[in-house]
Amino acid sequence: MGSSYEFSRNGDNKDVSLQELRDRLAEFAQVRGWDQYHSPRNLLLALVGEVGELSEIFQWKGEVARGLPNWSSDDKEHLEEELSDVLLYLIQLADVCGLDLGQAALTKIVKNASKYPVTKQTPPAPTSPN
Numbered sequence: 132m133g134s135s136y137e138f139s140r141n142g143d144n145k146d147v148s149l150q151e152l153r154d155r156l157a158e159f160a161q162v163r164g165w166d167q168y169h170s171p172r173n174l175l176l177a178l179v180g181e182v183g184e185l186s187e188i189f190q191w192k193g194e195v196a197r198g199l200p201n202w203s204s205d206d207k208e209h210l211e212e213e214l215s216d217v218l219l220y221l222i223q224l225a226d227v228c229g230l231d232l233g234q235a236a237l238t239k240i241v242k243n244a245s246k247y248p249v250t251k252q253t254p255p256a257p258t259s260p261n
């Protein structure tokens with residue numbers, strides 16, 4: 132039983148679409164009979180729980196440099212997993228709400244751009260020679 136691609140990874144490095152993730156998640160839930168539990172509220176609570184697990188990774192670490200230069204590969208793998216859990220629940224939440232998350236996000240980016248137009252940046256003040 133199970134889908135032909137259930138355990139396959141994206142081996143050719145092509146972009147993964149939100150639609151593919153949505154479809155795979157829908158099948159994952161459907162073949163396990165978990166649809167009944169995947170109400171919007173339950174998925175939201177699961178999402179918030181995973182955001183908590185994601186936060187724990189950064190808890191007490193102080194500021195973290197971009198690119199995580201000093202992190203072990205185990206720590207980075209853990210971060211990948213928790214980020215994925217958040218994304219996967221977010222995609223499922225949008226799906227059971229009947230929303231197109233990709234289109235909604237694109238629309239929101241356009242809206243953000245008109246709310247925050249690019250302005251000419253004032254260069255930083257020169258430092259005093261003495």
Ligand SMILES: Nc1ccn([C@H]2C[C@H](O)[C@@H](COP(=O)(O)OP(=O)(O)OP(=O)(O)O)O2)c(=O)n1
Pocket residue numbers: 165168184215216219220
């Ligand atoms: N009813 C469920 C249960 C799990 N998942 C999927 C979405 C998440 O990607 C992952 C979450 O699984 P766990 O609840 O086992 O959480 P973790 O993977 O974070 O495990 P743990 O909390 O033990 O670290 O599984 C799902 O879609 N629907």
